[in-house]
Amino acid sequence: MKKLVISILLISISTTGISQKVNKKDSTIIKQIFDTSLTDGASYEWLDYMSNNIGSRLSGSLGAELAVTFTKEQMEELGIDKVWLQPVMVPKWTRGAQEYSYIETSPGVTSLADICALGGSVPTPYGGLKAAVVEVKNFEELRGLGREIIEGKIVFYNRPMQDNLIQTMNAYGGAVDQRYSGAEEAAKYGAVGVIVRSMSLSQDDFPHTGAMSYGNTPEHLRIPACAISTNGANYLSVTLKLQPDLLFYFSQNCKTYPDVQSYNVIGEITGSENPNKFIVVGGHLDSWDLGDGSHDDGAGCVQSMEVLRVFKKIGYQPKNTIRAVMFMNEENGLRGGIKYASEAKRKNEYHVFALESDSGGFTPRGFSFDASDANFTKIKSWDILFEPYLINRFVKGGSGADIGPLKKEGMATVLAGLNPDSQRYFEYHHAANDTFDKVNKRELELGAAAMTSIIYLIDKYGLQ
Amino acid sequence: MKKLVISILLISISTTGISQKVNKKDSTIIKQIFDTSLTDGASYEWLDYMSNNIGSRLSGSLGAELAVTFTKEQMEELGIDKVWLQPVMVPKWTRGAQEYSYIETSPGVTSLADICALGGSVPTPYGGLKAAVVEVKNFEELRGLGREIIEGKIVFYNRPMQDNLIQTMNAYGGAVDQRYSGAEEAAKYGAVGVIVRSMSLSQDDFPHTGAMSYGNTPEHLRIPACAISTNGANYLSVTLKLQPDLLFYFSQNCKTYPDVQSYNVIGEITGSENPNKFIVVGGHLDSWDLGDGSHDDGAGCVQSMEVLRVFKKIGYQPKNTIRAVMFMNEENGLRGGIKYASEAKRKNEYHVFALESDSGGFTPRGFSFDASDANFTKIKSWDILFEPYLINRFVKGGSGADIGPLKKEGMATVLAGLNPDSQRYFEYHHAANDTFDKVNKRELELGAAAMTSIIYLIDKYGLQ
Numbered sequence: 001m002k003k004l005v006i007s008i009l010l011i012s013i014s015t016t017g018i019s020q021k022v023n024k025k026d027s028t029i030i031k032q033i034f035d036t037s038l039t040d041g042a043s044y045e046w047l048d049y050m051s052n053n054i055g056s057r058l059s060g061s062l063g064a065e066l067a068v069t070f071t072k073e074q075m076e077e078l079g080i081d082k083v084w085l086q087p088v089m090v091p092k093w094t095r096g097a098q099e100y101s102y103i104e105t106s107p108g109v110t111s112l113a114d115i116c117a118l119g120g121s122v123p124t125p126y127g128g129l130k131a132a133v134v135e136v137k138n139f140e141e142l143r144g145l146g147r148e149i150i151e152g153k154i155v156f157y158n159r160p161m162q163d164n165l166i167q168t169m170n171a172y173g174g175a176v177d178q179r180y181s182g183a184e185e186a187a188k189y190g191a192v193g194v195i196v197r198s199m200s201l202s203q204d205d206f207p208h209t210g211a212m213s214y215g216n217t218p219e220h221l222r223i224p225a226c227a228i229s230t231n232g233a234n235y236l237s238v239t240l241k242l243q244p245d246l247l248f249y250f251s252q253n254c255k256t257y258p259d260v261q262s263y264n265v266i267g268e269i270t271g272s273e274n275p276n277k278f279i280v281v282g283g284h285l286d287s288w289d290l291g292d293g294s295h296d297d298g299a300g301c302v303q304s305m306e307v308l309r310v311f312k313k314i315g316y317q318p319k320n321t322i323r324a325v326m327f328m329n330e331e332n333g334l335r336g337g338i339k340y341a342s343e344a345k346r347k348n349e350y351h352v353f354a355l356e357s358d359s360g361g362f363t364p365r366g367f368s369f370d371a372s373d374a375n376f377t378k379i380k381s382w383d384i385l386f387e388p389y390l391i392n393r394f395v396k397g398g399s400g401a402d403i404g405p406l407k408k409e410g411m412a413t414v415l416a417g418l419n420p421d422s423q424r425y426f427e428y429h430h431a432a433n434d435t436f437d438k439v440n441k442r443e444l445e446l447g448a449a450a451m452t453s454i455i456y457l458i459d460k461y462g463l464q
Numbered sequence: 465m466k467k468l469v470i471s472i473l474l475i476s477i478s479t480t481g482i483s484q485k486v487n488k489k490d491s492t493i494i495k496q497i498f499d500t501s502l503t504d505g506a507s508y509e510w511l512d513y514m515s516n517n518i519g520s521r522l523s524g525s526l527g528a529e530l531a532v533t534f535t536k537e538q539m540e541e542l543g544i545d546k547v548w549l550q551p552v553m554v555p556k557w558t559r560g561a562q563e564y565s566y567i568e569t570s571p572g573v574t575s576l577a578d579i580c581a582l583g584g585s586v587p588t589p590y591g592g593l594k595a596a597v598v599e600v601k602n603f604e605e606l607r608g609l610g611r612e613i614i615e616g617k618i619v620f621y622n623r624p625m626q627d628n629l630i631q632t633m634n635a636y637g638g639a640v641d642q643r644y645s646g647a648e649e650a651a652k653y654g655a656v657g658v659i660v661r662s663m664s665l666s667q668d669d670f671p672h673t674g675a676m677s678y679g680n681t682p683e684h685l686r687i688p689a690c691a692i693s694t695n696g697a698n699y700l701s702v703t704l705k706l707q708p709d710l711l712f713y714f715s716q717n718c719k720t721y722p723d724v725q726s727y728n729v730i731g732e733i734t735g736s737e738n739p740n741k742f743i744v745v746g747g748h749l750d751s752w753d754l755g756d757g758s759h760d761d762g763a764g765c766v767q768s769m770e771v772l773r774v775f776k777k778i779g780y781q782p783k784n785t786i787r788a789v790m791f792m793n794e795e796n797g798l799r800g801g802i803k804y805a806s807e808a809k810r811k812n813e814y815h816v817f818a819l820e821s822d823s824g825g826f827t828p829r830g831f832s833f834d835a836s837d838a839n840f841t842k843i844k845s846w847d848i849l850f851e852p853y854l855i856n857r858f859v860k861g862g863s864g865a866d867i868g869p870l871k872k873e874g875m876a877t878v879l880a881g882l883n884p885d886s887q888r889y890f891e892y893h894h895a896a897n898d899t900f901d902k903v904n905k906r907e908l909e910l911g912a913a914a915m916t917s918i919i920y921l922i923d924k925y926g927l928q
Contacts (some may be wrong), residue, residue, distance in 0.1 A: 035628045164499045166853050166910075201906060363827070363885050365854065389630050390829065393854070421827050421885060423906045442665060442887045446630075 026460075029316070030385055030453045036310050037449035044441040046074060046302040047361070051292040051436035058289040059329040060092030060260045067285050068263050071301060071326050075267035078309050082270065085263035088339040090329040092260045093120055095289055096253030099226060100128070103239060104247040113236065114229040116207040116290060117252040118179060118196065119332045120214075121225045128251030129154070129193050129224065135240055139177070139185050151190030154248050156240075157182045158197045158233050161426065168422040169359070172199055172429075176210070183225040184215040194225040195248065197233040199426060205229045206431040209288050211332045226250055264336045265326040267308055273319040278344075278351045279455055280323045280412075281307050283358055284330035284337075284402055291434030295425065299361030299444055301326045303418075306448035307455060318459045320352055327402040330358070334401055341405035351412035353458045355451060356400025360428075361444040362420035366393025367454060370407070370415040375463045379414075382457050391450045393419065414463050416454070418447055490924075493780070494849055494917045500774050501913035508905040510538060510766040511825070515756040515900035522753040523793040524556030524724045531749050532727050535765060535790050539731035542773050546734065549727035552803040554793040556724045557584055559753055560717030563690060564592070567703060568711040577700060578693040580671040580754060581716040582643060582660065583796050584678075585689040592715030593618070593657050593688065599704055603641070603649050615654030618712050620704075621646045622661045622697050625890065632886040633823070636663055636893075640674070647689040648679040658689040659712065661697040663890060669693045670895040673752050675796045690714055728800045729790040731772055737783040742808075742815045743919055744787045744876075745771050747822055748794035748801075748866055755898035759889065763825030763908055765790045767882075770912035771919060782923045784816055791866040794822070798865055805869035815876035817922045819915060820864025824892075825908040826884035830857025831918060834871070834879040839927045843878075846921050855914045857883065878927050880918070882911055 037043070050057075050067055057063040068085065075083045099117055102110040117123075134150060136142045137159040142150065157178035161171040176199055183194045198208035207227040214222045228236065239246055265285065271277060283300020287293020304324040311318065328336035344351065355367075366386070369376050376396055386392040399415035406412040420443070428434040501507070514521075514531055521527040532549065539547045563581055566574040581587075598614060600606045601623040606614065621642035625635040640663055647658045662672035671691045678686045692700065703710060729749065735741060747764020751757020768788040775782065791800035808815065819831075830850070833840050840860055850856040863879035870876040884907070892898040 034630070039627045163503045163906075166498070168906075363887050390857070423827050423910070424904050427904070440888050440891070442627075442632075446887070 026457065027385055029456060032314050033310055033452045033456065034389060034449040036313050037306060037445045037452065038442065041306060041445045041448065042309055043302040043306040043444050043448045046305060047294060047298050047439060047444065048436060050298045050302065051294045055292045056289045057285060057287045057293055059090040059262060059286045059332060060257070061289065064262060064286050064328065068265055071265045071285065071305065075305060075308065075324070078267065078312055080267050080269050080308050080312060082268040084266055086266055086339060086343060087261060087263055088328055088335050089259040090262040090335045091333045092257040093332060094255055094257070096255055099250065099252040101248070101250035103236060104249060105239065105243050113232040114205045114207050115195070115226040115232065115250055116209050117254045118212040118225045118227055119209050119288065120212050120256070121183070121252065121254055122222045123254050124193070124224045124251050128249055130247050130249040131192050132245060133240060133248045135237060142185055142189065147189045150186065153191055154193040154195060155182070155186035155191045156195045156236060158237055160197060161199060161201050163201060168201060168426050171201060172426060175199055179210050179227065180212055181215065183212055183223050184217050187217050187221050187223050191223055193223050193250065196225065196227050198227045198230050199429065200230050202427045203230050203234070205231050206433050208429060208431040209290055210430045224252055226252060262328045264328050264340055267305065267324045269308055269311060269318055269322045271319050271321040272317050275321050276349070277320040278323060278349050279320050279353045279459060280325055280351055280403065281355045281451055281455060282325035282327055282402055283356065285326040286329050286331050288331055288430045290430065290432040291428065292436060293434060294436045294439050295360040295428050295434050296430065297330065297358045299439060300357035303357050303444065303448040303451055307452045310452045316456065320459050322455060322459065330402050337402035338405045341409040341411060344406060344411040345409045349411065351406055352463055353414050354399070354403040354406050354412045355416045355418070355455065356403045357418040357447060357451060358400045359418065359422065360420050360425045361439045361447060362424060363443045364391045364418055364420050364447040364450045366391055366395065366419050367416045368395050368397030368399065368419050370397070370399045372413070372464070375414050378463065386450065386453065389446065389450065391446065418451055420447060490921065491849055493920060496778050497774055497916045497920065498853060498913040500777050501770060501909045501916065502906065505770060505909045505912065506773055507766040507770040507908050507912045510769060511758060511762050511903060511908065512900060514762045514766065515758045519756045520753045521749060521751045521757055523554040523726060523750045523796060524721070525753065528726060528750050528792065532729055535729045535749065535769065539769060539772065539788065542731070542776055544731050544733050544772055544776060546732040548730055550730055550803060550807060551725060551727055552792055552799050553723040554726040554799050555797045556721040557796060558719055558721070560719055563714065563716040565712070565714035567700060568713060569703065569707050577696040578669045578671050579659070579690040579696065579714055580673050581718045582676040582689045582691055583673050583752065584676050584720070585647070585716065585718055586686045587718050588657070588688045588715050592713055594711050594713040595656050596709060597704060597712045599701060606649055606653065611653045614650065617655055618657040618659060619646065619650035619655045620659045620700060622701055624661060625663060625665050627665065632665060632890050635665060636890060639663055643674050643691065644676055645679065647676055647687050648681050651681050651685050651687050655687055657687050657714065660689065660691050662691045662694050663893065664694050666891045667694050667698070669695050670897050672893060672895040673754055674894045688716055690716060726792045728792050728804055730787055731769065732785055732787045733772055733775060733782055735783055735785040736781045739785050740813070741784045742787060742813050743784050743817045743923060744789055744815055744867065745819045745915055745919060746789035746791055746866055747820065749790040750793050750795050752795055752894045754894065754896040755892065756900060757898060758900045758903050759824040759892050759898050760894065761794070761822045763903060764821035767821050767908065767912040767915055771916045774916045780920065784923050786919060786923065794866050801866035802869045805873040805875060808870060808875040809873045813875065815870055816927055817878050817919070818863070818867040818870050818876045819880045819882070819919065820867045821882040821911060821915060822864045823881065823886065824884050824889045825903045825911060826888060827907045828855045828882055828884050828911040828914045830855055830859065830883050831880045832859050832861030832863065832883055834861070834863045836877070836928070839878050842927065850914065850917065853910065853914065855910065882915055884911060
């Protein structure tokens with residue numbers, strides 16, 4: 001690349017479009033928001049600290065508590081109106097000593113496999129578990145095989161995420177039942193353990209953890225469940241075809257403890273006109289324990305704090321009360337989101353708008369809105385303001401897990417999620433490679449600026 | 465991220481839009497193209513080989529020649545109609561032994577600086593060069609200081625790329641004069657050397673090379689020019705403020721040789737209806753020597769080869785002759801692009817369309833078209849077909865360096881460039897970290913599919 005392929009033309013078209021269709025002042029303020037985030041932002045430095053000085057933040061861990069303290073202190077330094085901790089009891093599950101596993105094709109002939117316990121799994125029996133393996137693609141195939149084939153064996157779920165789906169969330173949605181309910185389903189047929197192909201579109205050696213549930217399975221029938229890397233899954237599958245009677249050994253040392261005290265961290269700029277109407281922006285402070293949770297969801301937390309910082313920095317005084325919430329325990333319980341909503345209900349705090357960033361700190365493409373047609377039409381008329389930033393893809397769709405309960409409780413009608421580019425997300429999601437170096441400073445900052453801008457518009461113009 | 469935020473709604477909206485506005489068959493074929501590239505693609509594997517088995521490919525180097533052979537062989541294996549080498553003489557500049565540099569604040573007190581010679585620079589004198597440093601932001605400031613201040617010193621250009629420009633190409637365009645003409649300008653005032661802040665938006669330790677020119681400066685007045693990493697530039701600037709009389713030492717061992725023989729590599733599927741009308745898609749095979757040129761522009765090469773492979777794979781027989789061209793010597797001479805155009809002129813090969821991918825292998829966002837209003841309007845009516853892939857940003861603008869000469873020669877009227885997301889590009893551009901691991905498989909493949917799809921449409925429907 002040598003010649004300058006400059007889209008000056010594009011920019012001038014956009015500017016014209018804006019001046020015709022929306023308030024010139026809005027485009028000026030939004031430019032100020034982007035300039036501030038990109039040239040004088042705090043989000044990247046905050047994330048650096050969270051990722052590299054604190055690290056992973058699974059609910060109930062020391063990391064989670066350090067992150068509560070850190071984000072509280074940082075918001076206090078912003079000089080905003082109010083910062084506090086909202087107590088919430090959270091589950092505590094620990095991985096314990098590192099997992100160990102191998103594939104035995106004949107006595108003494110083994111090869112290692114990259115696994116990790118799924119979040120919430122029981123441990124293997126003392127000394128580990130070794131058994132024959134049955135590979136299936138889905139629960140229907142499992143049922144077809146039945147107890148006769150399954151009993152006493154390890155079920156290996158190996159249905160890959162679908163490569164040709166453009167939005168990778170859809171590919172995740174089409175495969176994650178194996179992880180979430182695989183153990184529950186396999187236990188019905190007498191399986192002794194479960195191996196799940198990692199929820200990843202990459203072929204690599206990282207096992208990806210994530211939440212699983214035993215449903216109503218009685219405690220004594222719960223079987224250990226692990227994820228295997230995609231490379232490991234491919235290898236196991238090929239080896240099984242060559243030697244169907246191979247044995248798989250794994251040992252995992254995870255444990256569920258009684259619930260412990262933790263907190264949502266909340267910062268607030270009180271509204272100048274409607275202090276009792278709320279706009280919330282958030283991400284979740286907890287992360288899985290394998291990486292440092294930079295994309296999931298350190299990014300969403302620091303972007304949400306940046307919203308308040310940028311408003312302070314540019315001197316914007318919101319009409320409504322704006323809160324940034326670092327939700328605790330999205331990954332394995334959603335207790336923080338549920339607690340925030342129930343407290344909102346108890347105090348009758350109606351939320352005009354709730355926005356979550358929990359799809360990684362990648363280049364933002366737009367937002368998806370869970371809104372009525374009337375509200376969506378109003379919001380969509382502003383997309384031209386986001387065109388110069390290439391973040392003008394406003395669509396109807398889902399929002400974020402932590403803000404869902406607000407709607408359920410009737411305390412919010414319009415929810416939204418930031419939609420970043422999704423191609424790389426599942427390369428890192430819930431795995432040891434979700435680390436700070438995978439986040440690009442500008443991409444993170446563009447997301448924070450987009451979030452600040454949409455909140456600015458909703459605060460200013462309101463919704464129905 | 466746990467809950468499934470699925471944009472099913474979005475997809476169904478898009479599908480409806482398509483069926484109303486364009487041929488259903490087109491959307492089916494385009495889906496087939498994307499499916500093929502994403503689930504059965506060759507581009508990533510090709511790039512792996514080029515990057516990890518061949519490596520950097522500066523014009524005249526062994527790597528460049530190996531890449532000529534490799535891409536020719538791979539295209540021959542596709543079973544397309546014709547594959548050949550188009551001879552072109554190219555410049556040969558070599559870096560020689562690694563550069564060395566330090567900052568001396570008092571005799572014996574030094575700190576190392578990360579530099580690299582700019583492409584085309586002369587070497588430092590035997591034993592290296594040590595001199596005082598004058599920092600400037602631009603040529604105007606240089607002129608203001610004049611010979612009195614500049615003579616006998618090293619000029620340090622330290623104007624950063626502008627952080628708040630959203631399209632990073634624009635930030636590059638606003639800063640690259642320092643690199644390209646800095647030595648020529650500084651020599652006019654008797655400077656003995658030039659240090660240029662790297663063309664990067666990241667703060668890191670990588671110096672970024674790139675083409676520079678001495679213009680009409682006589683040979684004996686040419687001064688050595690190097691790039692310094694952004695961290696190094698910041699450090700040097702701060703240190704200069706504390707100690708304006710510090711000395712900068714650098715040694716570089718680069719050399720320009722006589723031109724050598726090289727080649728453009730061309731593969732062709734001959735048109736079934738208009739064999740003498742051409743559509744060309746390309747990238748440049750040469751790269752700078754510091755990294756392995758994965759983004760710049762291995763990506764564009766393998767994507768262009770993938771266009772032909774996908775057409776063969778899905779059995780599409782183009783009306784016009786489709787060529788994939790691996791242009792040689794874009795980085796420091798553009799000889800390949802010029803040669804291709806002059807040969808097209810000589811043989812009267814009119815090109816309906818020319819497309820280049822030379823902005824990195826990141827998630828594609830759309831294309832920019834250098835086209836008449838009538839042709840742009842026609843092309844833009846197809847953007848809805850690219851909406852399901854989120855690649856529907858069709859704008860007017862520049863194309864690519866290698867295909868520019870085709871237009872100059874009057875052998876093409878419509879040019880285009882693939883526009884990938886630009887946020888990460890200048891983190892790697894021309895630096896040692898432009899390596900294979902920075903390329904995401906899906907992002908690369910989406911680009912190849914988008915290129916194949918736009919060529920399919922133009923081949924089918926034609927342009928004016």
